[in-house]
Amino acid sequence: MLDASKTTRARFITFEGGEGVGKSTQVKRLLQNLQRHDIAAVRTREPGGTPKAEAIRSFILQGRSESWGAGAEAVLFAAARLDHVNQLIAPNLANGTWVLSDRFHDSTRAYQGLTGGVDGKLIDALESLALDGHAPDLTIMLDMDPVAAFKRVADRAVEDGLAVTGDRFEKEELDWHIRLRDGFLAIARDNPDRCxxxxxxxxxxxxxxxxxxVVSQRFPELLAGSQA
Structure with a gap:
């Protein structure tokens, strides 16, 4: 069997969407599918992926940055992303390893930009700085009605005997989550070649x-020389 990761360019795939749509589960499953086809791949998340970025993640999701406003949060996310790109994403892609990320730059554009009201020019500038040319090859937008998504989260918490809790963003009102969903769909419409x-x-x-x-059709070289 050919090692496809050695014969094709490594790809960068991101997963986006609102709260409770199942991104983390599907990132893990795609990783397993790639590995079954002899594709070297890693999974990561945003904010996070590196020690410095994880520290910023904890600070934000605990709500400690909320009083600073969406603009400051956008800057913090960009700082975390810059370290994530430099320390994890870029090196893996350069070494021929595919990267799968649970959220990336579209989340900042949707959460802090389209939903939080941060000026698009600032979002553009932060995005250019943080990505440093490492835009995703493919973005999977997982779409679901927010009411149904949160019911799913609550049902699973009950099944597992856990309390239903939420982080900084999960605790926002329903109208906020509806606008967030609209924001992600707008990003997808504006970037049809990627999303x-x-x-x-x-x-x-x-x-x-x-x-x-979707992944195998977008990158047919996946199946070249391997067993489906």
Whole structure:
């Protein structure tokens, strides 16, 4: 069997969407599918992925930056992203390892920009600085009605015997989450060559298959010389 990671350029795939749509689960499943096809790959998340970025993540999601406003949060996310790109994303791609990220720059544009009201020019500038030319090759937008998404989260918490809690963003009002969803869909419309919207309302197995179909069609070299 050929090692596809040695014969094709490494790809950078991001997962985006509102709260509770199942991004983390599907990132893990795509990683497993890639590895079954002899593709070297790593998964990561934003904010986070490196020690410095994880520290910023903790600071923000605990709500400690909320009083600073959306503009300051956008700057913090950009700082975390810059370290993430320099220390994890860029080196892995250079070494032929695919990178799968649970959130990336579109989240800042949706959360702090389109929903939080931060000026688009500032978002553009921070994005240019942090990405340093490392834009995703493909972005999977997982879309789901916010009411249904939070019901799913609550149902799973009850099944697992856990309390239903939320981080800094999960605790926002429903109207905020509806606007967030609209923001992500607007990003997808503006970037049709990069973004693919997939309904997250289907079960996990069906969603995994839908994502694999998109990835294998977008990058057909995946299957070259390997067993499906």
């Amino acid at each position: 693919v919207v997939i309904s997250a309302a289907q079960d996990e197995d069906a969603l995994e298959k839908a994502i694999w179909t």
